Amino acid sequence: MRTDIYKIAECFQLEGIVKNIKPLGEGFINDTYIIDTEADDSPSYLLQRKNKNIFTDVPAMMDNIERVTLHLKEKVNAKGGDPMKEALTVTKTKEGALYHMDDEGEYWAVCLFIAGSITYETADTPELAFAGGKGIGKFQCMTSDFAGKLTNILPGFHDIRYRFKQWEEVLSKDPVGRKKELVEEITWIEERRTEMLEFWEKVEDGEIPTRVTHNDTKINNILFDDKGDVLCVIDLDTVLSSTALNDFGDAIRSYTNTGLEDDKDLEKVTMDMEIFEAYTKGYLSETKSFLTPIEIEYLAFSAKYITYEQVLRFLMDYIDGDNYYKTKYANHNLVRTHAQYKLLQSIEEQYDDMLKVVKANLQTD
Numbered sequence: 635m636r637t638d639i640y641k642i643a644e645c646f647q648l649e650g651i652v653k654n655i656k657p658l659g660e661g662f663i664n665d666t667y668i669i670d671t672e673a674d675d676s677p678s679y680l681l682q683r684k685n686k687n688i689f690t691d692v693p694a695m696m697d698n699i700e701r702v703t704l705h706l707k708e709k710v711n712a713k714g715g716d717p718m719k720e721a722l723t724v725t726k727t728k729e730g731a732l733y734h735m736d737d738e739g740e741y742w743a744v745c746l747f748i749a750g751s752i753t754y755e756t757a758d759t760p761e762l763a764f765a766g767g768k769g770i771g772k773f774q775c776m777t778s779d780f781a782g783k784l785t786n787i788l789p790g791f792h793d794i795r796y797r798f799k800q801w802e803e804v805l806s807k808d809p810v811g812r813k814k815e816l817v818e819e820i821t822w823i824e825e826r827r828t829e830m831l832e833f834w835e836k837v838e839d840g841e842i843p844t845r846v847t848h849n850d851t852k853i854n855n856i857l858f859d860d861k862g863d864v865l866c867v868i869d870l871d872t873v874l875s876s877t878a879l880n881d882f883g884d885a886i887r888s889y890t891n892t893g894l895e896d897d898k899d900l901e902k903v904t905m906d907m908e909i910f911e912a913y914t915k916g917y918l919s920e921t922k923s924f925l926t927p928i929e930i931e932y933l934a935f936s937a938k939y940i941t942y943e944q945v946l947r948f949l950m951d952y953i954d955g956d957n958y959y960k961t962k963y964a965n966h967n968l969v970r971t972h973a974q975y976k977l978l979q980s981i982e983e984q985y986d987d988m989l990k991v992v993k994a995n996l997q998t999d
Contacts, residue, residue: 638736643669643681645727645734646744650676664871668747678747679725683740684733689871692741694785696732699870700724701784702777702846706866709776719748719859720866751857751865757889760912762853765864767916769856770848770885773867774878777846778924783875784846791849791872792880794834794943798827801950810955819968822975823946833932833939837877842928847876851885878929882917883936887944887977889913890937896966897973905937905980911991918995930996934988941978945971 639655650671658666658680665683684692699722706721717723723746727734734742757766790796801823805813813820836842848855849872857865890910893903914933922930951958952967961967981988 639667639681642734642736642742643679643744645742646679646681646725647728648679648725648744649673655681669744677749679744680747681742681744683742684871686739686741689787691785691787692733695787695871696724696743698784698787698873700732702780702870702873705780706773706776718746719751722746722866722868722870748857748865750860752860753854753857755854757853757909757913760908763889763909763912764916765858765862766851766853766856766885766889767913767918768920769853769858769864769867769916770851770881771917771920772864773848774845774881775920775924778921780846783844784873786874788849788872788874791874792876792940792943794830794939794946795838797943797946797950798831801946804950804954808953810953812953812955816949816953819949819971819975823949826942830939830942833935836928836932842877842879842932843926844875845878846873847878847881848873849876849880849884851881852888877936878921878925879932879936880940882933883938883940885913885917886910886937886981887941891977893973893977895973896970898969900972900976903973903976903980905977905984907984907987907991910937910984910988914988914991915995918992922996930992933992934985937981937988938978938985941974941981945974945978948974 640652643652643655648669648671650673652669653672654670655667656670658668664685667681669679669681671678684695686692689695703722703724707717707723710717710720724732725744725746726732732743736742754762754765757763805820837844848867848870850869855869856867859865886905890905890907890913891903892906893899897903918925925933948959948967948970952965952971956967959967959970
């Protein structure tokens with residue numbers, strides 16, 4: 635493996651001589667390595683094997699990343715910033731390509747490692763939640779004038795109409811005979827169907843605009859400097875054209891949950907309003923200048939929408955026999971369903987207060 639990795643690294647335009655290549659992180663989706671070079675003044679790099687089973691069009695994905703990062707660098711330059719630290723830099727192959735395909739048909743890509751940057755694994759304090767909101771908001775602000783659309787590399791992503799088609803097919807087949815035991819849970823999905831479709835219709839008809847979205851808004855995809863200021867957003871594999879509300883809603887679903895996504899103790903699961911308020915404040919500090927009135931109107935609703943979608947997907951997978959999500963025990967997806975539904979209920983119960991928070995943070999500083 636050492637020889638193969640070193641041969642792959644040699645295909646890219648790296649500064650300096652490669653000293654060492656070692657794995658980085660746990661690699662749930664992509665396999666990631668850090669490349670260290672020998673000279674003190676030459677940079678380190680991140681090398682990734684892109685998961686072609688999840689990203690079925692890696693060339694289009696890399697084209698999306700290149701277009702977005704070049705746009706970000708132009709924005710940073712215009713403000714007198716450092717484009718090498720405040721935007722991801724894709725390192726091309728020696729032939730000038732955005733990726734290398736090895737003899738086994740695997741795709742590899744390299745980006746510059748931003749030295750001195752800091753990441754956080756969780757946003758469990760209002761301060762970090764604010765920073766996370768500011769980071770995603772800054773990304774959306776800088777891409778708000780991006781020209782054209784990106785290739786949709788994840789068809790059906792956050793598209794509730796598409797999810798309902800899947801849902802109806804699974805209910806019709808009921809392949810492992812679980813549907814009869816889930817009358818209450820199925821009712822949870824059906825009684826909210828209309829409001830979710832009404833929202834998505836506004837996206838489909840363009841009333842809610844399409845923007846550049848990140849689609850993986852956890853805080854460890856944001857780099858900070860040693861002063862705690864946002865540098866840039868990383869891990870752009872999922873970047874595509876969608877509604878900015880998806881990024882906000884998914885962040886709220888993950889940031890504000892006081893329990894685990896698969897918590898068996900539902901008493902632990904609620905939406906933390908303090909974290910919601912902090913994230914919203916950080917996010918709107920960067921985005922209120924360009925978001926349209928209807929985007930503002932549905933900002934809090936997006937948390938309901940994304941959480942509802944996750945309830946549906948966990949329950950659908952359970953009915954289908956647990957074919958999509960990895961499970962650790964027999965009813966794991968059902969436990970996930972109940973935990974996410976408890977979070978959804980908490981969001982619904984606090985919805986009026988969420989609207990007030992949004993309104994309060996629209997005031998001019």
